[in-house]
Amino acid sequence: MTDSTHGPRTLTVTEDFAGQRTDRVLAACFGDLSRSRIKNLIDEGRLRRNGEQLGNAAEPVRSGSILVLDIPAPAAAFPVGENITFPILFEDDDLIVLDKPAGLVVHPAPGNETGTLVNALIAHCGDSLVGIGGERRPGIVHRLDKDTSGLMVVAKTEMTHRALSEDFAARRIDRAYLALCWGVPSPTKGEYEGNIGRDKRDRKRMALVERGGKEALTRYTVLKAFRVYAALVECRLATGRTHQIRVHFSANTHPLIGDPLYLRRIPAIAKSCPTDARDVALDFPRQALHAARLGFIHPRTGEKLLFETSPPEDFLTLEKALGSD
Structure with missing residues (x-):
C-alpha cells in the first residue's frame, strides 16, 4: 500500500x-x-x-x-463570497429555493474555482453558510449541470441539509424537468432505464454500462410533438444520477437538442426539420433542459412546498421555432 x-x-x-x-x-x-x-x-x-x-x-x-x-491536489479550503445575482423564489431561516440560470456552475471544482452559485450564496447568506454540508459545497443538497436551468433548494442549516439529503436519497422529492429532444419518443409515455457509469473512453461523459454503474430510471411523457423531428417532453427521475436524462435520451436515439456532450453529430431526423427551425436548433448552445418543478416537505415546519417555473427565454424561443412550420 x-x-x-x-x-x-x-x-x-x-x-x-x-x-x-x-x-x-x-x-x-x-x-x-x-x-x-x-x-x-x-x-x-x-x-x-x-x-x-x-x-x-x-x-x-x-x-x-x-x-x-x-x-486530486487540494483546492482552496473555503470558497469566498462573490456578488452574483440569482432569482430567489422562497427564503426563510432554513432554506432557499432559487431558479438557477443556465451557465452558472453550482459549486467550485477544478476549472471553475470562482463565479459559482456557492460563491453567490456565501455573499448572500454570509459566513453562516460556510461548512454546512461540506466546505467546498456549503448548503448544496442537489445540483444541476452548468447549462441546465431551473429550480434548486439550498440548505441554510445542518438540520435542513441532513433532512433534505435524506429526502432526496429516499426519492421523496417531487421534481420534473422539461426537455426538447430530437425525434419523438415512442411510446409517447414510457420509461428509459439502464445503469449509468463513467464512459471509459471519455471521463467527462457518462454512459449506459453493462457492468457496474448505478441503477437509473427516467420516466417521460411527450407533451408536444413537432411532427417527427422533435418533441417537448416532461421527465421525472426515479433516481438521480449524473447526466441521467441526457444519457438516457441520447442512448435511446433522442438526444437533447444542443447537448455538447451527448450530441456528437447532427441527427438524421434533423433533415426533416424546416430549414429555419433546424438552423435555430443546431445553433442552440446548450442542452435544452430545465428543472421546472420542485416539491418537498419543509424539514422544520412540515409544510408542503411546491414550486414551478417556466423555462428561460432561449428555451422558449427554440420551442417556438420548432413549432413555427
Missing part, C-alpha cells in the same frame, strides 16, 4: 478483505480519507482496478486485485 497527500494511492487487496465493499476497504486502509470522500472520488472516475476504471463503490473486492485511487 502506498500513501501521499495527493496523487495516486495503490492498494493490493489481501485475502482478509475479499468480498467486502470497495469503499469500505479503501477507507479501512487509507485512514485519513472518509468513506464518503472515497465514494465521491470513485463517482468522479478516480479509481482503477487492475488498470480499468471502476465506478461502483459497492462492488466487492477480490484478493490480489490492485486498486489505484487518484487523489
Whole structure:
C-alpha cells in the first residue's frame, strides 16, 4: 500500500478483505480519507482496478486485485463570497429555493474555482453558510449541470441539509424537468432505464454500462410533438444520477437538442426539420433542459412546498421555432 497527500494511492487487496465493499476497504486502509470522500472520488472516475476504471463503490473486492485511487491536489479550503445575482423564489431561516440560470456552475471544482452559485450564496447568506454540508459545497443538497436551468433548494442549516439529503436519497422529492429532444419518443409515455457509469473512453461523459454503474430510471411523457423531428417532453427521475436524462435520451436515439456532450453529430431526423427551425436548433448552445418543478416537505415546519417555473427565454424561443412550420 502506498500513501501521499495527493496523487495516486495503490492498494493490493489481501485475502482478509475479499468480498467486502470497495469503499469500505479503501477507507479501512487509507485512514485519513472518509468513506464518503472515497465514494465521491470513485463517482468522479478516480479509481482503477487492475488498470480499468471502476465506478461502483459497492462492488466487492477480490484478493490480489490492485486498486489505484487518484487523489486530486487540494483546492482552496473555503470558497469566498462573490456578488452574483440569482432569482430567489422562497427564503426563510432554513432554506432557499432559487431558479438557477443556465451557465452558472453550482459549486467550485477544478476549472471553475470562482463565479459559482456557492460563491453567490456565501455573499448572500454570509459566513453562516460556510461548512454546512461540506466546505467546498456549503448548503448544496442537489445540483444541476452548468447549462441546465431551473429550480434548486439550498440548505441554510445542518438540520435542513441532513433532512433534505435524506429526502432526496429516499426519492421523496417531487421534481420534473422539461426537455426538447430530437425525434419523438415512442411510446409517447414510457420509461428509459439502464445503469449509468463513467464512459471509459471519455471521463467527462457518462454512459449506459453493462457492468457496474448505478441503477437509473427516467420516466417521460411527450407533451408536444413537432411532427417527427422533435418533441417537448416532461421527465421525472426515479433516481438521480449524473447526466441521467441526457444519457438516457441520447442512448435511446433522442438526444437533447444542443447537448455538447451527448450530441456528437447532427441527427438524421434533423433533415426533416424546416430549414429555419433546424438552423435555430443546431445553433442552440446548450442542452435544452430545465428543472421546472420542485416539491418537498419543509424539514422544520412540515409544510408542503411546491414550486414551478417556466423555462428561460432561449428555451422558449427554440420551442417556438420548432413549432413555427
